[in-house]
Amino acid sequence: MKITADVLESASTLKRPTHESRDAFLKRVSHVSLVNKGIGVMENLGLCRNLSVLYLYDNKITHITGLSGCLNLSQLYLQNNQIEEIEGLDGGLHALRILHLHGNSIQYIRGLHNLPSLEHLKLDRQRLSPGQSLEFSQDEFSVPLAASLKRLSLEGNKINDIGPIVTLRGLEELDLSDNRIDDAESVEWMVASLPHLHTLSLSSNPVVVKQPAKLRQRIIVAGLALETLNGKPIPENERVFASNFQAAQARRHRVQNSKANSSSDLQTEESLLDPALAAADEPKPVPHLPPYATQYRDLILQMKGMADLERVKEQAKVKKARPVVGRAGIRKRSEVLADLAASAAENVQPL
The missing domain is CATH 1.10.287 (Helix Hairpins)
Structure with a gap:
């Protein structure tokens, strides 16, 4: 199906009066819904100058085009298409707040730098070839996107490197479930770098499967604003317990390190005073024995x-x-x- 003026009129939520021309009517249309229509090309959308919300999901679209005249567009739903590149969003879409692109074939997150008002980005479950994963292009999450983006969903994309996410200082909700994240320290660092993050999902990742309780405590302590983790709320008593537990561990490590350093210094002083003692501390050669001898x-x-x-x-x-x-x-x-x-x-x- 092609997007024509007639199609746009029928897809509108408004009804054109008999005395109004089609062109005049389309200029004041704000919502268009063309879901599951077999559409392959985005065209003639500029006829709707006042377009605010556009539903084009469940189609056969391969490229994002035809939006240069839609300066008032605030919500764009393009999930479950055949899009491979994030493009065509640099034509003055300064009002775009919500962008849904999940269920496509996008491998690289890029082409978002001219969207200063983008708050919600959804890129879950991209249909990628075996061995591929969703990747962040260099410096893509820079100003102004770093300040505007509040909700990011990247579920099921085989992601391992989460380093670039730390630049999204304004992020409030983050879904990274069902990926390949396996480094607890990188998760802790990411959470500590996002001061406004209150909802985080990391379920079905290797890092969670290893030590779920211990990781939860570390994340709670690192995320001062965190309220929900993996779908479970964080009560105040759990936060207090996690903070006290980690503080106790830190004190115990300091004491152990202090004792080890004191013992090492004492042994060094004794070795300096007594050369024979220093020679005794040197490792002795171990004679070779056949396997059965030690057994x-x-x-x-x-x-x-x-x-x-x-x-x-x-x-x-x-x-x-x-x-x-x-x-x-x-x-x-x-x-x-x-x-x-x-x-x-x-x-x-x-x-």
């Missing part, structure tokens, strides 16, 4: 001790029972054997 070392040592004990007993049986003379006088052979057995038992290593 059965304790058993071998115990068997060796038992063999020594048996050898002492055998030697005692061979000798004849006669008194043993020493400085302390005459001792019985049983006493001598007991001493020998105790001495051998001391050499037995436990398992």
Whole structure:
């Protein structure tokens, strides 16, 4: 289907009086809905000079065109088309506040720098080739977009790098669910860099699957304005608990580091005073042993001790029972054997 004057008139929410010309009528049309009409080309939209809201989703549009005369356009719905590039939005669309482009085939976020009033951008679930992901073009999120954009939805786009989002200082709602974000520190840094962010969704990301409770605490502490995380509200008592818990962890780490530094300094001083101690601290070479030697070392040592004990007993049986003379006088052979057995038992290593 082609967009003609007749089509625009029928797609309007108004009804043209019989005495009014079509051109005059179209100039005051503010809302046009052409949903699921098989449209492939955006054309003749400039006839509607007062156009404010345009619904063109669920069509076959491949390029964004024909909007240069729509200076009052504030809402544009182009989801579920075949668009591959964000283009055609630099023709004076300074009033555009809402832009829906989800369900297309866009790989790079660009072409938005001339939209100073854009507040809501929706780019969920782009239909990309295997191995591709939605990417941010360099410096795309710069002034004035960084200050105007308040709601950003990027669900299901295989995104891993979220660094460019930190420039969107005015962001209030952010949906990054079902992506490939796996770095907790980058998430914490992003949240801390967005002072007005009150709603965040990170569900179905690897970083959430790893340690959901611990990550939630870190995000709550980093996001001072955050009110809802992954669809769950953040009550005040949870924020207080998370803050106290992190503060306690920080104190414990400081104490541990202080003790480690003190111990290291003491060892250094002792090494300087005693060269022999410094030499003793040097790592000793470990002799090479076959695999089985370490595995059965304790058993071998115990068997060796038992063999020594048996050898002492055998030697005692061979000798004849006669008194043993020493400085302390005459001792019985049983006493001598007991001493020998105790001495051998001391050499037995436990398992």
